[in-house]
Amino acid sequence: MFNPIELRKPSTLLEAVSDLATYGFDARIIAGNTALYELAAQGGLDDVHILIDSSRLGLDYIRSGTDGRLHVGATTTFSQLAKNKHCLQGRNAALGEAASRISPPQIRNMGTIGGSISIGLPFLDMPVTLLALDAEINVMSKDGRKTIKIDDFFVDYFTTALNPEDLITEIVFPEEDGSSEKKEEERGGNSQRSVGFSAFIKIGRTTVDFAVINCAVCLEIERHESKSKSPLVEKARVALGCVGNKPIRRRDIEALLENSELNRATIESAALLPVDFEPSPSIHASPSYKKKMITVSVREALYTLLDRMNSATPIS
Amino acid sequence: MLTQQKQTVAVGLSIERIDGIPKVTGRALYTRDIKLPHMLYAKIKRSNHPFARIINVNCSKAQELNGVKTFVVGKDFAPMSNEDTPPLARDRVQYLGQAVVAVAADNLQIAERAAELVEIEYEPLPALLEPMLSMSAGSPILSPGLNNFRNVGNYLHIIKGNVNDGFSKADLIIENEFSTVAESQFQMEPLSFLARPDTDGGVTLWATSSGTSKVKYEVSSYLRLDPRKVRVLITFLGGWFGSKEENHLSAVCAALALKSKRPVKLELTRAETMTASGVRHPSIISIKDGISRGGVIIARAIRATYDGGAYGSLGNLMVKNAVMTASNVYSIPNFEVEVYRVYTTRVPGSAKRAPLGFQMAFAIESQMDSVARRLNLDPVDFRLRHVLRNGELNSMGEETIGMSYEVALSKVAKEIGWKASEPPLEYPWKKGKGIALAAKWGYSAPNQASVRVNADGSIDVFAPIIENGQGTYTGILQLVAEEFRIPVEMVNIASLIEGSSSEWGIGTGARASQQMANLGPAVIAACKEAKRSIAHVAASALGVDETDIAVEDGKIYSLSKPSRQMKIKDVFIQGSILLGSPIYVPPHGHGEFRGSSTYLKKIGHFDPKNGQLEDGRASPYYITVAQAIELAVNIETGNVKVMKVAAAMDVGKAINPELVRGQIEGSVMMGLNAALSEELIFSEGSIVNANLADYKLLTSLDTPEILPFILETPYEQGPWGARGAGEASILPTAAAVRNAVYDATGKWINSLPITPEKIVES
């Protein structure tokens, strides 16, 4: 039975990480408490005696940094994400969309982006989104700071790359305009830069539900002047949740999209690439249904992106 | 006579419900709110086998725990009939989660720990998890009394005409099989009980139950107590829907209190409540229709098998519900229905809104559409061709009285724009419309009520009313206000403060949508009797005959000489005892005016041999319901968005129209849930989704526009003609959804729930 004996309320990051280092497995960070209480009820916290409140650490921010990248503090709630303009447009649109599809509102008001990825549940909406958006996770511990790439972050059910003494401080998203420097070099001095778009699709049974399949796609396309031309995909990240022990990328689809023009034909052939793995069954959906929903959600995400690209003002 | 023609002061008006403000301000009293000094907390140890012999129960380790006070086991209760769930298992457990031992301790944590430490040794037996398997030859027999019946606990068979003749004359035979699943009632309030040992050796029980009398008599027989020593109080209930029919836990709580000589509280968790409340019976129903060249059903045979789970509480009533649903609505010359309720080693099948009838209505109304479409006939016209007319006999040989099938069906068809052609929706959405019709049975049982007249003309009502959210406190209050023609504020429903007491008289409580129809007449008769006793005293004062006196709006007057009148307070003894002032007794003074009454309408019984009604009626009245649904199906994901539901229900008389509309809306939502989403998923007899994340319910965001239509064809014996309003509107919903999904996609889904996956994969 979960029987916490102390609630620590650190007001600085240093205090927080020193608490984590002192108590190790005996302690847990508590953020929105929307997952923790359930874990406790299931008997998953029987060894935990100390809770460390993360609400006074000043980690609830969304800002565009001097590096041009978007920085989101770990205790930022879904409600904050769902209404922040940085998370509603361009390359990060999927972030706001995913946040607003998390239901119900009570959970959006309390649940945090940090809690959502730390818990290690492969069917939640943030993990798959962050995977598509190529986010980086900034982590602090008593030993200092480190950055974990999202591709390395999710490990298994209830397991991430975090150590018990690690505190997530923020999640960082690449520049709106893609990771530009390399590309400029590749293009031999051509100053044209790419521009990013993203979309999030969730298929559930009812309006308020966990996903049966969720899918996030981020495409970086060559910036172009005329709308008559189909956008040329430079980089694609296609991520799926609810299919196994962690969110995965569909590298076959990414490969097909990259260096292709995004149009009806590309979208159809990308979506129809056979799903050559068996999605994990659940009491809510069979693998066979999930496979179909993967096709449906990828297709819908790509059409959504094509629409967005076409309605975006071309910048010369 | 005079009052009949006057405008009503309360009946038929949508007055504000009297429990509204107490509830939204958190002041309404529920069982969980009550705490008594020195109260212990109870916890139940449950079986982790679907079927096993109990070899040994060892409480010694648990006993050593500090703060543990008492245990009770199966042997502490009088043995019951094979039918009923024993309060605690005796020799064997017959479903996973069955209560075996109960412990009471100083606090809940200790009680929980103690329950964990109770050791039960089992010898597992092969589980029988499917009714078909359970019925087959060679299966172990679950209850000694069932030897001759292959685990069939209850059976009814109704025959009209000769179906085989009918089939041989038919031009076309259409046969379909339909299935439904176990659902939870999922009322808001989990089950709770509180028992206090009393000085007379008896016990007072607060129980989340559907009726005071049922608890009183069941608990007294389980505990071998004189019924007078079991007093039951039922406070507000946070929803019911059939979840509170099983009263064995009241007995467990009472036994712990009597044994420990301390008050004991037993509060179930959500997951425990889902098991302890029983489930909606899963069913398999096959319907075979023989159709003439002219497109008329001339023969119908229905065979319904319901999974009754481990015990048979209410089993006889339940199969009767199925038969009454099947035998009404349509006139079919050759007809047969066979209903089996079969024992398995699963959670007992219990009541949930329109139990067994819901499943039957789904099957029949689905079949009606399948046949109509096959014949290329409009489903509304096809139904109208077959509906029973008033005066005609239904398939049980009962006269059809006061039904409004045509009106109800036509009304909802019109409201939904049945034949209107509308522009298609944008891909991938496809629109569909579906319709269904049904009749809900009534029920009869004795009810008692009494009222007391106060000197200021206000009335106190003592009636075992159960308020589970439907609004019956308010409805009963309206009857009383009307009877005395006083403002509603002048009526006090005694139950409002502390709940209803078993000591106020017999009451069926809130079940089978019959509370208004059966308790209502008792209340009205009690009011009349109180008025008679006032008239008796006032007659000499006014110098007129008793029968010439009316009591109305706080006044007593002569009907023939209206100028002769007096105030109610003038027939009372006046003065004060406490202040020592002399007691003034007016010449006609009297102490107290009360009226009380019992109401019971006898109903007929089925001959167990041929299933024909032996005498009278199977149900005192029926309630007509029709619904038409418009929805959209996403043909890629299979998601269904219900857009509009037109729902008509003939309640006889809406004592409070707004409350009736609430019942229609709630029933429709519950029906949509059953149609599209709800399912208890079992693995090896264990419920794997006993929580709200995995047991999926629609929310307000999935709620369509619901258009409730109240029809009022009076039921002669009902109060002001009222029938009932609680359950009927759930009957047609699932079939209407299924028929609309076909309209949208061309796919017939014959099993509930109609999930996105089924739509995509079929």
Ligand SMILES: Cc1cc2nc3c(=O)[nH]c(=O)nc-3n(C[C@H](O)[C@H](O)[C@H](O)COP(=O)(O)OP(=O)(O)OC[C@H]3O[C@@H](n4cnc5c(N)ncnc54)[C@H](O)[C@@H]3O)c2cc1C
């Ligand atoms: C009713 C309900 C509906 C839901 N619906 C959805 C939905 O539709 N979609 C969806 O995606 N999710 C849904 N969720 C899940 C929800 O997203 C998660 O519960 C939430 O993201 C957890 O965040 P939290 O801030 O509440 O974390 P907490 O519960 O406080 O913590 C969760 C875990 O993260 C750890 N943690 C928290 N912050 C940090 C940090 N900074 N560094 C290191 N570790 C940390 C904690 O120690 C704990 O182990 C739902 C949950 C509920 C209860």
